[in-house]
Amino acid sequence: MAGTPIPHAPGFIANTTPRIVTSRFDYEDSYTLTRYEATGGYQGLKKALQQTPEEVHNEVRDATLLGRGGAGFPAGVKWGFCPPEVWPRYLVVNGDESEPGTYKDRLLMELDPHQLIEGCLIACYAVGLSQCFLYIRGEMAVAQERVAQALNDAYAAGYVGKNIQDSQFSVDIVLHWGAGAYVVGEETALIESLEGNRGMPRLKPPYFPASIGLYGQPTIVNNVETLSNLPWILEHGAQAFTAIGTETSPGTRMVAVSGHVKRPGVYEIINGTTTFRDLLYGTDMCGGIRNDNQLKAFVPGGGSAPWFTPEQLDLPFEASHVGPQGSMLGSGAIMVMDETTDIPAAALTLTKFYAHESCGKCVPCREGGTWLEQILRRVVEGRGTTRDLDLLIEVGETICPGDFPHAAISSKGIEAVPFPYRMTTICFVGPSAFAPIHSALTLFREEFEAKVAGNDEPTMIEVAVDV
Amino acid sequence: MKFFTEENSELAKEIIGRYPKPRSAMIPLLHLAQEQEGWVTDEAMTEIAELVGTTSAEVLGTCSFYEMFKRKPVGKYVINICTTMSCALMGAGDLMKHAESRLGVKSGGSTADGLFTLEGAECQAACTEAPCLQVNYRHQYRVTPEQFDQLVEDLAVADTDIPEHGVLSQIRQHIPEDKFVGTTPPEDVVSAPVWLSEAGGQ
Numbered sequence A: 001m002a003g004t005p006i007p008h009a010p011g012f013i014a015n016t017t018p019r020i021v022t023s024r025f026d027y028e029d030s031y032t033l034t035r036y037e038a039t040g041g042y043q044g045l046k047k048a049l050q051q052t053p054e055e056v057h058n059e060v061r062d063a064t065l066l067g068r069g070g071a072g073f074p075a076g077v078k079w080g081f082c083p084p085e086v087w088p089r090y091l092v093v094n095g096d097e098s099e100p101g102t103y104k105d106r107l108l109m110e111l112d113p114h115q116l117i118e119g120c121l122i123a124c125y126a127v128g129l130s131q132c133f134l135y136i137r138g139e140m141a142v143a144q145e146r147v148a149q150a151l152n153d154a155y156a157a158g159y160v161g162k163n164i165q166d167s168q169f170s171v172d173i174v175l176h177w178g179a180g181a182y183v184v185g186e187e188t189a190l191i192e193s194l195e196g197n198r199g200m201p202r203l204k205p206p207y208f209p210a211s212i213g214l215y216g217q218p219t220i221v222n223n224v225e226t227l228s229n230l231p232w233i234l235e236h237g238a239q240a241f242t243a244i245g246t247e248t249s250p251g252t253r254m255v256a257v258s259g260h261v262k263r264p265g266v267y268e269i270i271n272g273t274t275t276f277r278d279l280l281y282g283t284d285m286c287g288g289i290r291n292d293n294q295l296k297a298f299v300p301g302g303g304s305a306p307w308f309t310p311e312q313l314d315l316p317f318e319a320s321h322v323g324p325q326g327s328m329l330g331s332g333a334i335m336v337m338d339e340t341t342d343i344p345a346a347a348l349t350l351t352k353f354y355a356h357e358s359c360g361k362c363v364p365c366r367e368g369g370t371w372l373e374q375i376l377r378r379v380v381e382g383r384g385t386t387r388d389l390d391l392l393i394e395v396g397e398t399i400c401p402g403d404f405p406h407a408a409i410s411s412k413g414i415e416a417v418p419f420p421y422r423m424t425t426i427c428f429v430g431p432s433a434f435a436p437i438h439s440a441l442t443l444f445r446e447e448f449e450a451k452v453a454g455n456d457e458p459t460m461i462e463v464a465v466d467v
Numbered sequence B: 001m002k003f004f005t006e007e008n009s010e011l012a013k014e015i016i017g018r019y020p021k022p023r024s025a026m027i028p029l030l031h032l033a034q035e036q037e038g039w040v041t042d043e044a045m046t047e048i049a050e051l052v053g054t055t056s057a058e059v060l061g062t063c064s065f066y067e068m069f070k071r072k073p074v075g076k077y078v079i080n081i082c083t084t085m086s087c088a089l090m091g092a093g094d095l096m097k098h099a100e101s102r103l104g105v106k107s108g109g110s111t112a113d114g115l116f117t118l119e120g121a122e123c124q125a126a127c128t129e130a131p132c133l134q135v136n137y138r139h140q141y142r143v144t145p146e147q148f149d150q151l152v153e154d155l156a157v158a159d160t161d162i163p164e165h166g167v168l169s170q171i172r173q174h175i176p177e178d179k180f181v182g183t184t185p186p187e188d189v190v191s192a193p194v195w196l197s198e199a200g201g202q
Helices: A033-038 A043-049 A053-062 A075-079 A105-111 A113-127 A141-156 A187-194 A224-228 A230-236 A238-242 A276-281 A343-357 A363-380 A386-399 A429-443 A445-452 B006-016 B022-037 B042-052 B056-063 B085-089 B092-103 B145-156
Strands: A089-095 A129-136 A172-177 A219-223 A252-259 A265-270 A295-299 A333-338 B077-082 B116-121 B133-135 B138-140
Touching: A033 A113, A033 A141, A043 A113, A043 A230, A053 A075, A053 A113, A053 A230, A053 A238, A075 A113, A075 A219, A089 A113, A089 A187, A089 A224, A105 A113, A105 A141, A105 A224, A113 A129, A113 A141, A113 A172, A113 A219, A113 A224, A113 A230, A129 A141, A129 A187, A141 A172, A141 B138, A172 B022, A187 A219, A219 A224, A224 A230, A230 A238, A252 A276, A252 B085, A265 A276, A276 A295, A276 A333, A295 A343, A295 A429, A333 B085, A343 A363, A343 A429, A343 A445, A343 B085, A363 A386, A363 A429, A363 A445, A386 A429, A386 A445, A429 A445, B006 B022, B006 B042, B022 B042, B022 B056, B042 B056, B077 B085, B077 B092, B085 B092, B092 B116, B092 B145, B133 B145
Parallel strands: A089 A129, A089 A219, A129 A172, A252 A333, B077 B116
Antiparallel strands: A252 A265, A295 A333, B077 B133, B133 B138
């Protein structure tokens, strides 16, 4: 075809960080079994099979591999939550990447699908998971194709299926596609979807599907990037992994920086020590703000995360630093706004996302999200009033009662409110609709006031009701 | 009158056979139906209900939850322009305006010739390559108005690798019979998998 091609997924930019999960991204044929085997592929699995499942589990626990999907919970600990002697257990791979700003799992699936498959096998072996469902977001046709081909090749080569590498270890990996619903990224909604239902999150407790998950059985749900780390950990050992980064946040992690930087891209960075300043201004990373403009604000961890300002640039990628300062690292998605950004309008692009993606199960989110969008839209379009600004907060507080987390603003003498928030909903979609509004209003209230200035408050009519 | 073609019926059985409970195959089968017809018809939902052992109302319940399933015909090419934050910061609003005027339809509409449906979409996991769009769920990156016009021209004469709407992955998973571990309903599994009970693996 001479016309518009379907391009190879772009975006990854190498730097000086050791490359754990992106080590094959430079090869044109990085997604093939031939390249994978030629570059150390399936060695981690072979090493695992020479150990007992318990030893493999311990290795992963010792590596303190934090989940890369958003919550940052250690994978080895999560695996240990399966109740003993309840069978079968399942693995569900969360490849439903759709948090605003997040772009890493799709790259891993398109550019190195065998690494993910090997990670799945290691997890299944260690925890005794008898079947794996690899759930890929519906809107990722190329990732589905790459993973399907990789699975077909891996089955043919004896890496997946019955008696893997002539051992007692047998497991099927079933490729499953979603069909377009952000909320399905929430692990219990993912399980509902995999059972053929509307993808609505389940009531908690139980908090972890490891106790009650798919078909009511113990189920481990792990993110694509989390699992993609396992082959390296098994091949090089937990010690080599913890030698990178910090004790509480070892290894590397993938982050996507988008918006107003000179070199937006996907970077593999050292966990725990790399700071937002390194990432946004480092010459081997984003290289500063476009046109050398001033940085106004940035979203540090996906669309759900409360915003930061230049004041927080020196915080490292370490939950114990970022949480107390009012936000989260989430899914490694950093969205950057320079001085030219219309802040209320930027907040609207996120709030309308969450309002649109509400599954409708919890009333505060289903109704409140839409109200927030409508009120904010009229403010952005110059039809709002001062009362609307209070109304936004009031509606938000029905979803998230109490102090909502936010960053410190020294110039205004405002101190940080630590993450997380309280919520009246089952999952985080509702609070996420409010997060951008709360951040934008706290940090840049004057921009909202300018938009409503001069507009008359609607006249209230008193209605007498006879009882 | 069966909805699925003979070939797709076989495929449907193969897909159902991979799950411990047939209902799990519902979304894959809805995709298969959409691939066959370009959208999900009532006949398709009725047949899927029979195949997975539930009612057509249950299938409609699942189908209607997910944005990708279209319950009325759409264009041969569905163009989704991302409108979430990263793309919005980099000019997605202007791109959408350009697309609306180029195609002569508003977001959500289809062109009269049945070639294009234009939709605003939420984050497409290509945020560093903004503004981005998808045609039948295949990405185009850092799209300028000129590139958009070229894309539309190429699609109009089918000068691209992009298949018609409904066709998702063009490569299917096939598990060879001799390698397939197989599925057992969870209630029939009572013991740990063999490699765990015989600790040591091999």
